[in-house]
Amino acid sequence: MGFYIVQILTGLSNASALFLVACGLSLIFGVTRIVNFAHGSFYMVGAYAAYAFIALLPHGVFFFWIGVLGAALAVGLLGAAVETSLLRRLYHAPELFLLVATFGIVLILQDLTRWLFGAEDLLGPRAPGLTGSVDIMGSLIPQYDLALIVIAPLILAGIWLLLHRTRWGVLVRAATEDREMVGALGVNQATLYTAVFFLGSFLAGLGGAVQLPKGGADLLMDMNVVAAAFVVVVVGGMGSITGAYLAAVIIGELSSFGILVLPQSTLVMMFLVMAVVLVIRPYGLFGRAEAPEQISGAVSVSLLQPASQRLRILGLVLLLAIVLLPAVADAFQLVLMTEIALVSLASMSLYFMMGPGGMLSFGHAAFFGGGAYAAALMVHYFQSPMALAIGLAPLLTGLLALVIGWFCVRLSGVYMAMLTLAFAQICWSIVFQWGGFTGGDDGILSIWPADWASGKVVFYYLTMIICIGGILALRYLIFAPFGYTMRACRDSALRAESIGINLRNHQWLAFAIAGGFAGLAGGIYVFSKGSVFPDAMAIPRSFDFLLMVLLGGVNTVFGPIVGSAAFIWLHDKISRIDFWQFILGCIFIVLVVAFPHGIAGYVNRRFGRYFVNQNY
Amino acid sequence: MAKLLEVSILSRSFGGITAVDHVSFDLDAGQIIAMIGPNGAGKSTCFNLINGQLQPDHGSIKICGREVAGLHPRQVWKLGVGRTFQIASIFATMTVLENVQMALISFNKQARSFLRTVRQLYVDESMELLRLVGIEDQSHRVCGLLSYGDLKRVELAMALTNQPKLLLLDEPTAGMEPSERRRLMELTTQIVRNQNLGALFTEHDMDVVFTHADRIIVLNRGELIAQGTPEQVRHNDRVKEIYLGSRS
Numbered sequence: 001m002g003f004y005i006v007q008i009l010t011g012l013s014n015a016s017a018l019f020l021v022a023c024g025l026s027l028i029f030g031v032t033r034i035v036n037f038a039h040g041s042f043y044m045v046g047a048y049a050a051y052a053f054i055a056l057l058p059h060g061v062f063f064f065w066i067g068v069l070g071a072a073l074a075v076g077l078l079g080a081a082v083e084t085s086l087l088r089r090l091y092h093a094p095e096l097f098l099l100v101a102t103f104g105i106v107l108i109l110q111d112l113t114r115w116l117f118g119a120e121d122l123l124g125p126r127a128p129g130l131t132g133s134v135d136i137m138g139s140l141i142p143q144y145d146l147a148l149i150v151i152a153p154l155i156l157a158g159i160w161l162l163l164h165r166t167r168w169g170v171l172v173r174a175a176t177e178d179r180e181m182v183g184a185l186g187v188n189q190a191t192l193y194t195a196v197f198f199l200g201s202f203l204a205g206l207g208g209a210v211q212l213p214k215g216g217a218d219l220l221m222d223m224n225v226v227a228a229a230f231v232v233v234v235v236g237g238m239g240s241i242t243g244a245y246l247a248a249v250i251i252g253e254l255s256s257f258g259i260l261v262l263p264q265s266t267l268v269m270m271f272l273v274m275a276v277v278l279v280i281r282p283y284g285l286f287g288r289a290e291a292p293e294q295i296s297g298a299v300s301v302s303l304l305q306p307a308s309q310r311l312r313i314l315g316l317v318l319l320l321a322i323v324l325l326p327a328v329a330d331a332f333q334l335v336l337m338t339e340i341a342l343v344s345l346a347s348m349s350l351y352f353m354m355g356p357g358g359m360l361s362f363g364h365a366a367f368f369g370g371g372a373y374a375a376a377l378m379v380h381y382f383q384s385p386m387a388l389a390i391g392l393a394p395l396l397t398g399l400l401a402l403v404i405g406w407f408c409v410r411l412s413g414v415y416m417a418m419l420t421l422a423f424a425q426i427c428w429s430i431v432f433q434w435g436g437f438t439g440g441d442d443g444i445l446s447i448w449p450a451d452w453a454s455g456k457v458v459f460y461y462l463t464m465i466i467c468i469g470g471i472l473a474l475r476y477l478i479f480a481p482f483g484y485t486m487r488a489c490r491d492s493a494l495r496a497e498s499i500g501i502n503l504r505n506h507q508w509l510a511f512a513i514a515g516g517f518a519g520l521a522g523g524i525y526v527f528s529k530g531s532v533f534p535d536a537m538a539i540p541r542s543f544d545f546l547l548m549v550l551l552g553g554v555n556t557v558f559g560p561i562v563g564s565a566a567f568i569w570l571h572d573k574i575s576r577i578d579f580w581q582f583i584l585g586c587i588f589i590v591l592v593v594a595f596p597h598g599i600a601g602y603v604n605r606r607f608g609r610y611f612v613n614q615n616y
Numbered sequence: 617m618a619k620l621l622e623v624s625i626l627s628r629s630f631g632g633i634t635a636v637d638h639v640s641f642d643l644d645a646g647q648i649i650a651m652i653g654p655n656g657a658g659k660s661t662c663f664n665l666i667n668g669q670l671q672p673d674h675g676s677i678k679i680c681g682r683e684v685a686g687l688h689p690r691q692v693w694k695l696g697v698g699r700t701f702q703i704a705s706i707f708a709t710m711t712v713l714e715n716v717q718m719a720l721i722s723f724n725k726q727a728r729s730f731l732r733t734v735r736q737l738y739v740d741e742s743m744e745l746l747r748l749v750g751i752e753d754q755s756h757r758v759c760g761l762l763s764y765g766d767l768k769r770v771e772l773a774m775a776l777t778n779q780p781k782l783l784l785l786d787e788p789t790a791g792m793e794p795s796e797r798r799r800l801m802e803l804t805t806q807i808v809r810n811q812n813l814g815a816l817f818t819e820h821d822m823d824v825v826f827t828h829a830d831r832i833i834v835l836n837r838g839e840l841i842a843q844g845t846p847e848q849v850r851h852n853d854r855v856k857e858i859y860l861g862s863r864s
C-alpha cells in the first residue's frame with residue numbers, strides 16, 4: 001500500500017517541473033503565437049543558474065530558495081531580453097521564421113552553457129531543511145519530492161489568480177482568444193508581449209531551478225524537456241493552464257508507474273498517451289477548437305510557377321557541373337556533395353508537405369531516420385542486397401508515414417506540427433530503448449554499399465541519380481493535379497471540400513508520400529555513412545530539416561535545395577571549431593533578420609524577374 | 617416527379633441561438649428563389665445546411681428526392697450542387713484559370729492523378745466558363761490580387777464546373793458596383809434559364825431581389841415568416857414590419 005502511495009507521490013513530484021515549463025510555453029504561445037523552441041533552453045539555463053547562485057550564496061534554507069528564485073528571475077529577464085532585442089524585429093516576418101530564430105537561441109544557449117559550466121553533468125545541491133525522507137507505511141519518499149508536489153499547485157493557483165483576478169490577466173486571456181482584440185482594446189501590444197515572455201521564461205527557469213536538487217543539470221535537458229513540454233501543452237489544450245497541470249500529472253504518473261511495469265517504454269508511453277488524447281479530443285483535454293489556423297505568412301504568397309527558359313538552362317548547367325564534378329573534385333568534396341544531395345531530397349520532401357501541402361512538421365527526421373533504420377535492419381538481419389534495401393526503405397517509411405499521418409492530418413497548424421514531433425519522439429525512443437533489436441545507442445554498424453557501388457565516384461553518381469530523380473519527381477508532383485489539389489486544400493479547406501475534394505484523405509496521401517521520399521533519402525544515407533545511430537531520427541535532426549526548408553525559403557520549389565546546400569556547407573566549414581553551435585546560432589539569427597523570405601526567396605525577389613515567365 | 621430541392625422543418629441552433637428554426641420550402645428546376653432577411657436571420661446557415669457544411673439538428677433536405685442531410689459538402693457537390701460563399705472562398709495562390717481548372721480536375725476525378733501537369737488540363741473548358749462569367753481577360757491573374765467583385769465571378773465559374781442542377785449563391789453580388797451587380801444577376805438568370813437549373817440566392821439589395829427572383833423566402837431570426845411571389849411578399853404585413861420597422 002505504502003509503496004503505491006509513494007509511487008503516486010513520486011509521479012506528482014515528477015509533474016511539477018514539467019508543469020512549470022509547459023505552463024510558460026503555453027502562455028507564450030497563447031499570446032504571441034510563437035512556438036518557442038528555446039523554452040527548453042530557458043529551463044536548462046534555469047537549472048545551471050540556480051546551481052551557480054546556490055553555490056555563491058551562503059548555505060541555508062533561506063538562501064537556497066533565494067538562489068532558486070534568483071535563477072528564475074534571471075531567466076525571466078533573459079527571456080524578456082530575447083523578446084525585445086530579437087523576436088520583436090521579426091513579428092512582421094512569416095510566423096515560421098520565428099522558429100528559426102528561437103532555434104538559433106537554442107544553439108547559442110547550449111554552447112554558452114557549455115562554455116560557462118563545462119560539459120560534465122552537474123550534481124544538484126540538496127535543499128537545506130529537506131534532505132531527509134518521509135516514511136509512508138514503510139516506504140520512503142524524499143522530503144524534497146513532497147516540497148515539489150506542493151510547489152506546482154501553488155504556482156497554478158497563483159497564475160490562475162493572476163489571469164482571472166487582475167486587469168493584466170484579463171488582457172492576456174483576451175489576447176489568447178483573439179489577437180485582433182488586443183489592438184482594439186488599445187493595449188500596448190509590445191509591452192504585453194514582453195511581459196508574457198518574461199513570465200513564461202520565469203516559469204521555465206523556475207522549473208529548471210526547482211528540479212535541480214532532484215535531477216541535477218546537464219546539457220541534454222533542453223531538448224528532453226521541450227519535447228515533453230510540447231506533449232503536456234498539446235494534451236492539456238493549448239492556452240489552458242489547468243489542462244497543462246492535469247497533463248503534467250498524467251505524464252508524471254505515467255513515468256512513475258511505467259518504470260515499474262516496462263522500464264524500456266516510459267518515453268514511448270508518454271507519446272502514446274498524447275496520440276490517444278488527440279484522437280479523442282483533437283484540441284487537448286481543456287482546449288477548444290480553433291478556427292482552422294493557417295500557417296500564414298510563410299506560404300501565403302507561394303505562387304508556384306513552372307520554371308522559365310532561363311531557369312531551366314541554369315538547371316542544366318548545374319546538372320552538367322554535378323556530372324563533371326568527379327573529374328576535378330577530391331574524395332572529400334564528393335562525400336560532401338553526396339551528403340548535400342541526400343539532405344536536399346529529405347528537405348525537399350519536407351517542403352513538399354509544408355509548402356504546397358501547408359502541413360507543418362517538427363518530426364520529419366522520423367522518416368529520414370526510419371528509412372535509414374529500415375535499410376540498415378534489412379542488411380543486418382537478412383543480409384539484404386543494397387539495391388533491395390534502398391528500394392524497400394521508402395516503401396516501409398511510406399507505410400510508417402501512413403500510420404502517423406492518419407493521426408496528424410486530423411489536426412492543423414501548430415497542433416499538427418507538435419503531433420508530428422511527438423510521433424517522431426516515439427520512433428526515436430523505440431529505436432533508442434529497444435537496444436536488443438536496433439542496437440540502441442550503439443547504432444547499427446558496417447552497412448556498406450554493394451561491391452559494384454563501393455567506389456567513391458560510383459556511389460556519388462548513384463546518390464545523385466536517386467536524389468535528383470526524387471527531387472524532380474516531387475517537383476513534378478507539385479505541378480501535377482495531385483500537387484494542385486494539395487495547394488487547394490491548403491489555400492481554402494472550405495472551397496476544396498465544396499468542389500468535391502476529400503481533404504483529409506488527400507493530405508494523408510501527401511503526408512505518406514513526403515514520408516516515403518524522406519525514407520528514400522535515409523536509405524541511401526545509411527550506405528553513405530556505413531552506420532546509423534538514433535540521432536538520425538532525433539529532434540535536432542528534424543529541426544535541421546525544418547531550418548533548411550525555412551532558410552531556403554518556402555515560396556520557391558528549389559528553396560529547400562539552396563537551404564540544404566547552404567546548411568551542409570556551413571556545417572562543414574564550422575563544425576571543427578570549438579563552440580561552433582554558438583556561431584551557427586548567430587548565423588541563423590542574422591540570416592533570419594536579413595532575409596525574412598529565405599535565401600532562395602531573396603534571390604527570387606531580387607533577381608526573379610530574370611527568370612519569370614512573362615505571362616504571369 | 618421529385619422536386620429539385622425540398623427542405624422540410626429544418627432546424628439548427630448554436631448554443632442558445634436558433635439560427636434556423638423549422639424552415640420548410642422547395643424549389644423546382646428553372647426557378648430562382650431569393651432568400652432575404654435581416655443580418656443574422658439564418659440565411660447563410662440555411663445554405664451551409666443544404667450543402668453539408670453544417671449538420672442539421674433535425675429536419676430533412678432532399679435533392680431530387682434524395683436525402684442529403686448528414687452528407688459531406690464534397691458528396692453534396694457530387695450530386696450536382698454548386699455554391700458560392702458569402703465571403704468569397706477561392707484558392708488565393710492560384711490564377712483565375714487554375715482555380716477553375718482545379719474544380720474541373722476534381723469533377724473529372726483527376727485530383728490524385730500525377731501523370732500530366734495541370735498546365736494542359738481542361739484549359740478550353742475553363743476558359744469557356746470564364747468567358748461565361750465575363751472574366752476571361754483576367755484568366756492569368758493570381759486570385760489573391762483580384763477585386764472582390766471579380767472573386768465573386770471566379771466563384772460563380774467554379775460553382776458551374778460540376779454541371780450543377782442547383783446553385784446556392786450566398787450574396788453573389790456583394791462588393792460590386794450597382795451596374796456590375798445588375799449585369800451579373802442578369803447573367804446568372806440567363807444561365808439558370810438556359811440550362812434549366814434551380815438557384816437559391818441571398819441578397820441585401822432589394823432591387824436585385826424583386827427584379828430577378830421568381831419567388832422570395834423571408835427569414836427572420838431563423839424563422840420563415842413569409843414566402844411567395846415578389847408581389848405577395850411586397851405586400852406582406854410582417855415583412856413590411858421587419859423591413860420598415862428595423863429601418864425606421
Ligand SMILES: Nc1ncnc2c1ncn2[C@@H]1O[C@H](COP(=O)(O)OP(=O)(O)OP(=O)(O)O)[C@@H](O)[C@H]1O
Binds near residue numbers: 630654659662
Ligand atoms: N458557426 C456558428 N457558430 C455560432 N453561431 C453561429 C454560427 N454560424 C451562425 N451563427 C449564428 O447564427 C445566426 C444566423 O447567422 P447567419 O450567418 O446564418 O445569418 P445571415 O442571415 O446569413 O446573416 P447575414 O445577412 O449577415 O449574412 C447568427 O446569430 C449567427 O451569429
Ligand SMILES: [Mg+2]
Binds near residue numbers: 660
Ligand atoms: Mg449570411
